[in-house]
Amino acid sequence: xxxxxxxxxxxxxxxxxxxxxxxxxxxxxxxxxxxxxxxxxxxxxxxxxxxxxxxxxxxxxxxxxxxxxxxxxxxxxxxxxxxxxxxxxxxxxxxxxxxxxxxxxxxxxxxxxxxxxxxxxxxxxxxxxxxxxxxxxxxxxxxxxxxxxxxxxxxxxxxxxxxxxxxxxxxxxxxxxxxxxxxxxxxxxxxxxxxxxxxxxxxxxxxxxxxxxxxxxxxxxxxxxxxxxxxxxxxxxxxxxxxxxxxxxxxxxxxxxxxxxxxxxxxxxxxxxxxxxxxxxxxxxxxxxxxxxxxxxxxxxxxxxxxxxxxxxxxxxxxxxxxxxxxxxxxxxxxxxxxxxxxxxxxxxxxxxxxxxxxxxxxxxxxxxxxxxxxxxxxxxxxxxxxxxxxxxxxxxxxxxxxxxxxxxxxxxxxxxxxxxxxxxxxx
Numbered sequence: 328x329x330x331x332x333x334x335x336x337x338x339x340x341x342x343x344x345x346x347x348x349x350x351x352x353x354x355x356x357x358x359x360x361x362x363x364x365x366x367x368x369x370x371x372x373x374x375x376x377x378x379x380x381x382x383x384x385x386x387x388x389x390x391x392x393x394x395x396x397x398x399x400x401x402x403x404x405x406x407x408x409x410x411x412x413x414x415x416x417x418x419x420x421x422x423x424x425x426x427x428x429x430x431x432x433x434x435x436x437x438x439x440x441x442x443x444x445x446x447x448x449x450x451x452x453x454x455x456x457x458x459x460x461x462x463x464x465x466x467x468x469x470x471x472x473x474x475x476x477x478x479x480x481x482x483x484x485x486x487x488x489x490x491x492x493x494x495x496x497x498x499x500x501x502x503x504x505x506x507x508x509x510x511x512x513x514x515x516x517x518x519x520x521x522x523x524x525x526x527x528x529x530x531x532x533x534x535x536x537x538x539x540x541x542x543x544x545x546x547x548x549x550x551x552x553x554x555x556x557x558x559x560x561x562x563x564x565x566x567x568x569x570x571x572x573x574x575x576x577x578x579x580x581x582x583x584x585x586x587x588x589x590x591x592x593x594x595x596x597x598x599x600x601x602x603x604x605x606x607x608x609x610x611x612x613x614x615x616x617x618x619x620x621x622x623x624x625x626x627x628x629x630x631x632x633x634x635x636x637x638x639x640x641x642x643x644x645x646x647x648x649x650x651x652x653x654x655x656x657x658x659x660x661x662x663x664x665x666x667x668x669x670x671x672x673x674x675x676x677x678x679x680x681x682x683x684x685x686x687x688x689x690x691x692x693x694x695x696x697x698x699x700x701x702x703x704x705x706x707x708x709x710x711x712x713x714x715x716x717x718x719x720x721x722x723x724x725x726x727x728x729x730x731x732x733x734x735x736x737x738x739x740x741x742x743x744x745x746x747x748x749x750x751x752x753x754x755x
Contacts, residue, residue: 364673366453369483373673377650377665379451382487386456388532391492398517398524398554403492411485424508425608425637426564427615428572428588432624435657438504438566439630440496441648442467443639449650451663452490453675459536463661463675464497465650466490493528494535500677501539502568502656505531510560510592510604516577518552527556534565541571545584553577564590568656589615611637627653627662635669 366379373379387410397403424441431437442449447469455461468486470493471478478486496506507527525533530553538544544565555561555577566572574590576583583596591612593604602609618633625633630653638648651664659677 361672361674363676366451366675368487370450370479370486373451374665376446377449377451377663377673379453379673379675380483380487380490382452382454382456382484382491384457386454386459386488386491388456388491388536389458391529392523392533396523396525396529396551398519398526398552400526400556402524403526403529407489407492410488411481424506424564424590424592425611425615426506426508426566426572426574426590427619427630427633428566428570429619429622429630430570430624431655431657432626432629435655436502436566436568436570437625437627437630438498438506438572438654438656439634439652440506440564440654441634441638441651442495443646443648445646446666447649449665450486450490451661451673451675452487452494453677454491454535456491456536460499460501460539461677462497462499462535463677464491464494464531464535465652465663466493467495467649468493491532494531495528496652497531497535498654498656498659498661498677499535499538500659502659503534503538503540503544503565504567504654504656505534505544505563505565507531507561507563508574508590508592510562510576510594512560512594512600512603514560514579514600515558516553516555516560516580518554518577518580520552522550522552524554525551526554527561530563540567540569541565541573545573545575548575549582553582562590562595566656588619591615607642610642627655631662631664631669631672634664635667638667640667 364373364379366381368381368383370378370380387406391397391403391406394406397406424443426438426440429437442465444467447467450466450468451463452466453461453463468478468490471489478489481489496504498504525548530548530551533547533551534544538547544567548563562574562576564572564574572586572588574585574587574595576585576594576596578594578596578598578600585595587595589612591604592608593602593612594600614637615633618636622629631651634648634651634653638651639646640648648667649665651667651669653662655661661675661677662672663675664672
C-alpha cells in the first residue's frame with residue numbers, strides 16, 4: 328500500500344463534539360469492521376469545525392475549462408459567482424504540509440495527509456459528478472467568502488458546488504491522491520504561455536476528476552498554465568495505486584517532477600532553489616524519512632501514527648493540525664482525524680466498479696446515475712435482504728421488481744467483486 332502524508336500548520340484543543348454529530352469510529356484494530364460515514368446532499372456537521380456533504384450532478388467544471396480556466400483566484404470566484412448568483416471571493420490562506428508514501432502491509436497503497444493551520448472550518452466533499460471520476464476531497468471553507476457573508480448561509484447545494492473548486496487534498500475512484508503543500512518563498516507561479524489557466528485548487532479538482540494515474544496527472548498539468556493561488560509558492564504531492572509518488576514543482580515557472588516518497592515544505596528540485604523552505608519542514612521531513620527507514624511497509628494505524636509524529640502539537644506552535652487523513656488507494660477509503668484526536672476517525676468509502684446489473688441498466692437506459700445507497704456496508708458487515716433490496720431499488724428502480732435475495736447477491740458482488748459471494752444471484 329502506498330502512503331502519502333501531508334502535514335500543514337495550527338494548534339488548538341479539541342472542541343466538544345456536537346450533540347447532533349455522527350458517531351466517529353474508535354481507531355483501534357484495523358481488522359475490526361468500521362462504520363462508514365455516508366454524506367447526504369445536505370451539510371452534516373460531524374463535530375465543531377468539521378462537516379461533510381455529497382455533491383451530485385453537473386459541477387460546471389467542463390465549462391470552466393472550456394472557457395480557458397482562470398489565471399487567478401479572482402477569475403475562479405467570478406466564474407462561481409456566475410453559477411450561484413452570489414458574489415463569491417477566495418481569500419488568503421497560508422499553511423504547511425508533509426507527505427509520505429509507503430507500501431501497505433495489507434496490500435495496495437496509502438496516501439496520508441496533515442493539514443496544519445489555525446482553527447478553521449473544514450468540509451469533506453464526496454463528489455459524484457456527471458462528467459469525471461467520483462472523489463472525496465477536503466476544503467478549508469474559511470478560504471471562501473461571499474460579500475462578507477458566511478458560506479453556510481448559502482443553500483447546501485451551492486456550498487457543495489463552490490467547495491468543489493477549492494479542494495486542498497483528495498482521492499478519486501481510480502486510486503489517485505493529491506495534496507497541495509506550501510513553500511515559504513518570495514517567488515510564485517504565474518505561467519503565461521498561452522495555454523488555458525489553472526489555479527492551485529482548480530488544478531487539484533482537474534486531477535481528481537480526470538486523472539487515473541500519476542502519469543495522467545502529469546500530462547494534464549502540462550496542458551495548462553499554472554497560477555499559484557494567493558500568490559504563494561506551492562507544490563503538489565501526487566500518488567497512485569501502482570505505488571508511484573512524486574512531487575510537482577514550478578521553478579522559474581518551469582514544471583519539474585521529482586520522484587519521492589516524502590514531501591514537506593521545501594523545494595526538492597535540484598538547483599539553486601533546492602532546500603529553500605522552513606526549518607521545521609526539514610525537521611518533519613527527517614522524522615518521516617527515519618520512519619520509512621524503519622518501516623518498509625505500514626498499515627493504516629502506523630500511517631496515522633506517522634502523521635501524529637509530525638503534527639503541530641509536537642512543535643509547540645500556535646497552529647494545529649486541523650485534519651489528518653489516510654487514503655487507502657486500493658480499497659478507496661478515507662479515514663479522517665480531526666484536530667489531533669487520533670483516537671477517533673470518520674471513514675468515507677468510494678465505490679466505483681460497475682456490476683453486470685449496472686451494465687445492463689446502462690444499456691437499457693434505466694440506470695439513475697450516482698444515486699446513493701440507503702446504507703454503505705463495510706467489507707465485513709452483513710446486510711439484510713430487505714436492506715439490500717432498498718439499496719438496489721434506490722439506485723436502479725428496475726431492480727425493485729426482483730426478490731430481496733437477488734438484490735443482496737448483486738449488492739455484495741458489486742462492492743467486492745474479488746470475493747466469492749455467499750449470496751450469488753444465480754443461487755435461486
